[in-house]
Amino acid sequence: MTEQSTGRTQVGSQTLARGLRALLSVVESPNGVTIQQLATELGVHRSIAYRLLQTLADFGFVSQSADSFYRAGPRLATLADAYLPTLRELAIPVMREVADELGCTVSLFVANGAEAVSIELVEPTTTSHHIAFKAGMRTPINRGAAGYALLAAGPQVAGEPAEVALARERGYATSVGEIEIGCYGVAAPIPNCSPRACLNLITYREDQAKAAEASILAAARQVGEALPG
Template structure:
């Protein structure tokens, strides 16, 4: 059998098809990597804009056609990484919370001893609160062991961001936006929030935002008590606690 016959044999054709498939596979991987990179860039851009981005704005940021941007956003939305609001803008979705929890869990574990010490020192319940979408969620709650009576709540308790001391502290971690409540700007300026009766009737709250190395991770430390004298003494302590925990993270 000649070399020409070998090259034209079915076996030779099969090998050629295999080489073509391998080449196509490499091209497919490159295309897949590009799509992944674009998706991550889109998610990063949206997460950095509390007001969200439109499809056209995402397309401009990625330098791609609007149709491609739309397909990327649809895929991200399927995994709840982004959500399309009624105004047509895409904002970070609940799926990003799951991604962030791995890092937040490390901060939580590091914060617990500090929270226990502070709760006992001030005689009030102290918590670490995380922003999850438009809600403030308690990820760690420590009750004092030094007093017989205190206000308490459970891990997982949540309320809207912008309401209560913790909600205001978390809102202050966001970029300033037109029309935001004056109370948020005040918290951003003075570095802490203090409220009365906004979440629990008759309860005072003090919360301080955490300025961690990761600006996308929005956390605050929060104290709740029925005693005004405790709140008066708590502000400088809570500010120091927030700095300590932020340094641990």
């Protein structure tokens, strides 16, 4: 994605915008990026890409490996922990209990504009066969159980998916194959939470998803009740 292809009007510092795009490129690349790859993606000269990466490395946001690839650096962990610390602290033990009980991955999603973003993930310790993905996963807010649950936590709006109204009625949302083929999702909005958030469980087994509905609903309510004020 070059700067010319974003379709967004640039406001503020172009250098800062480039630096943030460079950071996102590194973080979102499973194998990291090289200077040339970043230069191509941003549509800039190699020297500019090099300076961006070196600046990020100086601050610990990225690190360069012996293979010349730049990957996520240790300082990103500090930034992640600083985002909604109270919500995460309250949710993680509850998520871990549900994940181990049902043998499924449980994640914490928040609404971010037109997307649902996973900010925390707990994998079960009771089984080695489960779906896993990285925290930071983004999905359209109008598709999938997590998105439906987040929309259900807000007021009704014109044109929203029918699944959102059903989620408001039941207290939880479900989906099948909308984010990943063959994957079942169950999500419940966390009450009294700002920004809007939900707990989401994913599995390839229909029986696990069905059994998870009551547990996810109860877990989301438990977290909501523990939130201050």
